[in-house]
Amino acid sequence: MTTMAIDTADRLLKRPSGPNSAMDLATHLAVHGPLRIPGRDDRSFRDGILRAVAESGLLGRGGAGFPSAVKWDAVRRSARRPLLVVNAMEGEPASAKDRVLLCYSPHLVLDGAEVVAAAIGAGEIVICIADDSDPSAASVEAAIAEREAGGTRRRFAVERPPAHYVAGEESALVNWLATEQSLPFQRVDKSVPLRVGRRTALVHNAETLSQVALIARHGPGWFRGAGTADAPGTTLVTVSGAVRSPGVVEVEMGTPIADVLARSGVDAELSGVLVGGYGGAWIDPSRLSTPYAPGPLAAAGATHGVGILVALPASSCGIAETARIVRYMAGQSAGQCGPCVFGLPALADDMELLWSGRGDAELFDRVSRRAAQIEGRGACRHPDGVVRLVRSAFQAFAADAHAHAHGRPCRGHDAPTVLYLPRPRASVGRAS
Amino acid sequence: MNATLRRVAVRLRVDPVACDAYGYCAEILPERVTLDEWGYPIVDGTPVPAGLVELATRAAAECPRRAVHLEQVAAGH
Amino acid sequence: MLATSSTTLWYSTRATGIVALVLLTATMVLGILTAGRVRTRSWPAFAQADLHKRVSILAMVFLAIHVLTAILDTYVHLGWASIVVPFSSSYQPFWTGLGAVAVDLMIAVAVSSALRQRISARTWRGIHWVAYGSWPVAMAHSLGEGTDAAKLWMDALAAVCTLAVGGALAWRVADHRRARDLAARVGASTRAVHDPAPAPRSAAPTLADGNQPTTEQPHRAGSATRLLEKDRQ
Numbered sequence: 207m208t209t210m211a212i213d214t215a216d217r218l219l220k221r222p223s224g225p226n227s228a229m230d231l232a233t234h235l236a237v238h239g240p241l242r243i244p245g246r247d248d249r250s251f252r253d254g255i256l257r258a259v260a261e262s263g264l265l266g267r268g269g270a271g272f273p274s275a276v277k278w279d280a281v282r283r284s285a286r287r288p289l290l291v292v293n294a295m296e297g298e299p300a301s302a303k304d305r306v307l308l309c310y311s312p313h314l315v316l317d318g319a320e321v322v323a324a325a326i327g328a329g330e331i332v333i334c335i336a337d338d339s340d341p342s343a344a345s346v347e348a349a350i351a352e353r354e355a356g357g358t359r360r361r362f363a364v365e366r367p368p369a370h371y372v373a374g375e376e377s378a379l380v381n382w383l384a385t386e387q388s389l390p391f392q393r394v395d396k397s398v399p400l401r402v403g404r405r406t407a408l409v410h411n412a413e414t415l416s417q418v419a420l421i422a423r424h425g426p427g428w429f430r431g432a433g434t435a436d437a438p439g440t441t442l443v444t445v446s447g448a449v450r451s452p453g454v455v456e457v458e459m460g461t462p463i464a465d466v467l468a469r470s471g472v473d474a475e476l477s478g479v480l481v482g483g484y485g486g487a488w489i490d491p492s493r494l495s496t497p498y499a500p501g502p503l504a505a506a507g508a509t510h511g512v513g514i515l516v517a518l519p520a521s522s523c524g525i526a527e528t529a530r531i532v533r534y535m536a537g538q539s540a541g542q543c544g545p546c547v548f549g550l551p552a553l554a555d556d557m558e559l560l561w562s563g564r565g566d567a568e569l570f571d572r573v574s575r576r577a578a579q580i581e582g583r584g585a586c587r588h589p590d591g592v593v594r595l596v597r598s599a600f601q602a603f604a605a606d607a608h609a610h611a612h613g614r615p616c617r618g619h620d621a622p623t624v625l626y627l628p629r630p631r632a633s634v635g636r637a638s
Numbered sequence: 639m640n641a642t643l644r645r646v647a648v649r650l651r652v653d654p655v656a657c658d659a660y661g662y663c664a665e666i667l668p669e670r671v672t673l674d675e676w677g678y679p680i681v682d683g684t685p686v687p688a689g690l691v692e693l694a695t696r697a698a699a700e701c702p703r704r705a706v707h708l709e710q711v712a713a714g715h
Numbered sequence: 716m717l718a719t720s721s722t723t724l725w726y727s728t729r730a731t732g733i734v735a736l737v738l739l740t741a742t743m744v745l746g747i748l749t750a751g752r753v754r755t756r757s758w759p760a761f762a763q764a765d766l767h768k769r770v771s772i773l774a775m776v777f778l779a780i781h782v783l784t785a786i787l788d789t790y791v792h793l794g795w796a797s798i799v800v801p802f803s804s805s806y807q808p809f810w811t812g813l814g815a816v817a818v819d820l821m822i823a824v825a826v827s828s829a830l831r832q833r834i835s836a837r838t839w840r841g842i843h844w845v846a847y848g849s850w851p852v853a854m855a856h857s858l859g860e861g862t863d864a865a866k867l868w869m870d871a872l873a874a875v876c877t878l879a880v881g882g883a884l885a886w887r888v889a890d891h892r893r894a895r896d897l898a899a900r901v902g903a904s905t906r907a908v909h910d911p912a913p914a915p916r917s918a919a920p921t922l923a924d925g926n927q928p929t930t931e932q933p934h935r936a937g938s939a940t941r942l943l944e945k946d947r948q
Contacts, residue, residue, distance in 0.1 A: 392653055394709075543654035544678035551901050579674045585655045660752065662761035700761050703836060 217432070217440050218307065218314065218416050219456045227310075228345050231352045234313035241423055243320045245359050255325045255422060262426035263438045264418065268293055268374075268411030269483070269512045270587075271500050274418070277408060280399045281326050284406045288399075290323045291383070292333040294342065294412040295367065295374030298483040299626050300514045303442035304412045306454045308335070308342035311416065312349035316362075318415030321422045323360050326408055330361045334379055336369035338628075369628070371484075371538035375586050376400060376409045378540065383407070389540050390586035413442055433459035437499040437510075445470040447480075447517035447624040457498065464494040467517055475520040477618070478602045482511025484531045484625075485591020487598035488524060507598055511591075516624060523618025524603035525610050527625055528595065529557035534627045535592045546589040549580035553596060563613040570600075570611070647685040647711040650694055654678075656705035663706050666697040685711050724788035731781035733872070736857050738774035740876040743850045745770060747883040751890050768828075775821060782818065810860035813852050820849035850880060 222229070222237055229237060244251045260275035281288050292315065296304040307315055319331045335343045343364055350362045365383065367373050373388040380400045382388045393400075400407045410418075417439060421429045430438040437459040443466055446452040450471030457466050463479060478488045481498075487508035489496065496502050500510040518524055536550035556573050559565045577593045584590070600607055609616045650670050652663070659677040669690060670682045686694045686708075698706040745767035754760040782798050785791075793811065797804035799819055802812030824846040827839050858873060 389655075391655055394651070544657065544659055544676050545654065545674065548676040548678075548901060549674075576675075579680065583654060583674075583678070583680070585653075660760065661754070662759075662764065665754075665759040665761050700764070702764070704832070 217420060217456060218311070218413070218442060219454075221310070228348070229311055229313060231313055231349070231356065234311065238314065238317075238420070239423055241317055241321075241419065243317070243359075244324055248324065252325045252327075255321055255418075258421055258426045259418060262421050262429040263436075264414065264421065264429070265437060265500065266411055267413035267417065267441060267513070268376075269298075269485075270376075271510055274410070274414055277410075278322070278326055280397050281406050281408045284399055286404060286406050288326050288328045288406040288408055289402055290319060290326065290328045290331045291379060291402075291407050291409040292319050292331065292412055292415060293374055293376070293379055293409050294333060294335045294339075294346075295369075295379065296336065296339070296512075297369075297371045297374035298485070298512045298514060299371075299628050300444060300446060300480070300483060300516055301512045302444045303454050303513055305339060305342050306442070307412055307416055308339075309345045312346045313352075314416045314419050315346075315412045316349055316353060317419035317422070318410075318417070320358070320360055321418055322408070322410060322415060328360075328408070330363070332363045332365055332383065334365050334367055334383075336373065337366040338369040371535065372540050372586065372588055375588070377586065379409060380407050389542060390588075392585040434497070434499055436501055441498070441510075441513050443498065443513035443515055445515045445517070446626075447515075448472065448474045448476065448519035448522075449517050460497040460499040460502075462495045462497055463489065463515065466498055466515060467494070472517055476517050477520045477522060477606075478518045478524050480516035480518065481514065482509045483514045483591070484535060485588065485595065486511040486514065487594050488518075488528070488602035489598070490602035507594075507601060509594065518624060519621070521618055522621040522624060523561075523606060523616050524599060525557070525561050525606050525616070526618065527623065528599040528603070529554065529561045530623070530625060530627060531595060532557050532592055535588070535595075539588065540586070543584040543589075545580045545583040549576060550589060550592055552576055553580070553592065557596065560607065560610050563610055565611050570607075573600075648691060648694065648708050649683050649685050649711050650681050650697065651683065651707045651709055652679050652681050653705045653707065656703045658703050658705070660702050662700045662702070663697040666700060667693045670694065671697070679706075721788055721790045724784045725790060727784040728781055728788060731777045731784065732857060733869075735774055735777040735781050736853055737872070737876065738770055738777060739850055739853055740879055742767060742771040742774050743847075743880050744883045747880075747887050751887045771824070775825060778818065778821065807860055810856055813856040814860065817849045817853040817856060820846045820852070824849075 220237055222233055235241075242251075256275060256278060259278075260273075264274045265271045266274055266277075294304045294308055294315075296302075315333075316331075319333070323329070323331050333346055335346065343366060347364055350364070353362070367379065367382045367388055370388055372378050372390055373382065375390045377393060377400065378388045378390040380402055381391060383402045400409060417429070433439045433441075439459055440456050441459050442454055442456050444454050445467060449467065450473065452470060455466065455469050457469070463481065467479070476491050476494075478490050479494065481487055481489050481503060489506060489508055493506055496506050496508075498510070498513075498515075503510050518527065532550065533554040536554045539546045539550055541547055553573065553576055556565075556569055556576070560569055560573075573596065577596055580589045581593045582590060606616045606618070650663070650667070657678060659673075659679075661673055661677055661679070663679055663681075664671040664673045667690065670684075670686060671679045672682075674680055694708055698708045745763060749760065749764045749767050752760060753763070786793050786795060786798070791806040793804050793806055797811060797815060799815055799822070801815040801819070802808050803815075804811045823842050827834060827842040831839055854873065854876065858869075
């Protein structure tokens with residue numbers, strides 16, 4: 207597998223030369239090639255595309271990494287006419303990949319949406335964009351208008367749920383469409399499909415659909431030509447922090463983290479790297495050769511999550527940044543489940559105690575105990591992400607944690623923050 | 639047909655959204671439910687032994703929010 | 716010859732009415748304590764909730780006898796309808812009517828509780844809340860209609876019942892305020908430690924040269940330390 211192969215940018219982020227702007231339909235077709243999208247009742251197309259996506263081994267790019275073809279089975283088995291939901295909510299503040307796709311390659315996302323809609327027999331496609339991302343919505347609406355002018359067989363709608371960390375969670379998104387409240391719910395049996403009202407709903411991340419659009423054009427063999435056997439294809443990663451050119455890059459799955467960072471230009475010494483998002487994990491600098499793929503990252507105590515890398519310079523304090531993230535994530539709880547509503551603020555309190563040097567002797571044990579208690583006891587994976595982040599912080603910043611615990615200031619005391627934490631909004635829908 | 643007495647294994651599950659920390663389940667069946675420091679149930683999901691099934695049923699019935707469920711453990715799990 | 720004389724019936728009506736009132740008071744107090752999540756080591760909360768249910772059933776049994784004996788007693792004319800249709804009796808329509816209101820409320824609670832598994836939790840709770848009103852209505856009915864009303868012991872009984880319910884309510888209100896303050900403190904502490912810069916998503920991501928679309932780095936607001944300190948104030 208080649209590292210930093212330039213031609214991986216010839217997949218999702220393929221662009222024409224010349225001034226940069228959103229690709230209109232004609233440019234899009236010139237750049238990516240034509241694509242036949244049949245009506246709802248073309249069985250051979252449906253079976254063909256399902257086989258292609260299954261063979262391609264495509265994993266969802268929305269954070270859960272679930273095999274995409276398996277999701278379709280559950281929906282196709284249900285009798286009602288399904289709805290396809292395009293999840294472009296991008297709840298992770300450090301991620302910009304879905305935004306980039308929507309602003310510059312909206313037709314690639316829409317191609318994928320129409321292909322999947324044809325495959326599952328859906329006539330309606332709903333694109334969900336957070337209400338703080340107007341440029342993305344404008345771009346998609348313009349692309350939809352072009353398609354409607356050219357005669358598309360599907361009905362498109364653009365919805366704008368309120369921006370909130372958990373609002374992009376599948377069940378919360380579906381709940382918002384049904385009840386205007388972004389409240390996740392517990393899914394006991396994942397093979398039972400989601401519903402909006404009485405209609406079955408299939409939810410896919412915008413990037414996943416873009417990958418489907420490419421698989422439909424070039425086939426599963428081509429798709430598997432990049433990436434690894436277990437995690438094929440390319441993935442979009444938003445790189446930020448102590449890098450020269452922060453932004454969204456497209457890399458092969460399995461590219462070592464150090465190589466991904468190198469593309470954005472890291473020249474400072476790092477104290478750690480945040481991988482996968484605020485619900486992801488920290489990795490210490492000695493492990494930057496870890497491939498960016500689900501398996502190796504899980505083995506390193508991290509997660510692929512949403513493609514995110516935040517480089518923390520050696521001059522910054524990982525404990526302080528973690529304390530900020532945990533406090534932010536506690537505020538982003540949907541407020542439904544006790545372990546999350548009470549447990550996350552308790553973890554945030556402990557992290558701030560540690561950061562301020564006022565930690566007591568039992569602090570480490572208490573954090574351990576609380577993390578184990580909170581994990582897995584919410585309706586969604588939000589608290590699990592925070593637990594993973596906190597555990598990884600104690601691993602990656604062990605020396606700093608030790609220093610803080612003994613009241614000694616660390617070198618990162620006055621370093622500028624590298625994290626963006628959005629302004630808090632009203633709660634998702636239910637008062638705690 | 640020979641009637642073989644088959645015991646269907648059951649286990650407790652809590653819906654964390656519905657739960658409001660009344661704690662009745664932990665009082666009725668401490669063998670399977672303990673409370674965390676905030677009063678919310680930590681459920682041991684292992685199958686309930688036959689002798690405790692009646693109490694487990696009661697725990698599910700007494701929950702004021704109907705958050706406790708007794709569900710069958712699928713064979714092979 | 717009547718098996719039951721009017722006097723016997725009349726005594727029965729009064730007696731069962733008073734017992735029903737006391738049991739209803741006990742039901743109220745137990746219900747308030749259950750909602751307030753009072754529990755001790757030897758007296759678990761689910762047992763309290765259970766007792767509350769059983770006492771309420773007992774109260775309704777005595778209420779049924781009270782109503783039955785009142786109807787059967789021919790000394791005053793009370794039609795069957797006047798049990799449930801308030802203010803429709805010819806005898807003391809107001810005070811009897813209050814009794815009918817209390818009966819209606821208690822029937823609503825009984826039916827909704829029997830069907831609890833089938834109705835939404837909110838509906839059940841709503842009906843239960845309205846049923847709080849059955850106690851003062853029953854008390855007023857007892858004092859207004861009862862012929863023992865003027866007697867000292869009846870007044871004393873009414874006072875004790877009122878103190879019990881009033882005391883339980885006062886405790887509950889204070890406890891609820893405590894819980895609400897705790898929740899508010901938890902909520903306040905989760906103010907996001909946010910970056911005061913404007914949201915980068917309000918602008919379209921910019922593209923760099925070549926094939927790497929980029930986004931602007933959000934404006935750095937200051938050190939993590941200062942941001943943490945600022946939000947702790």
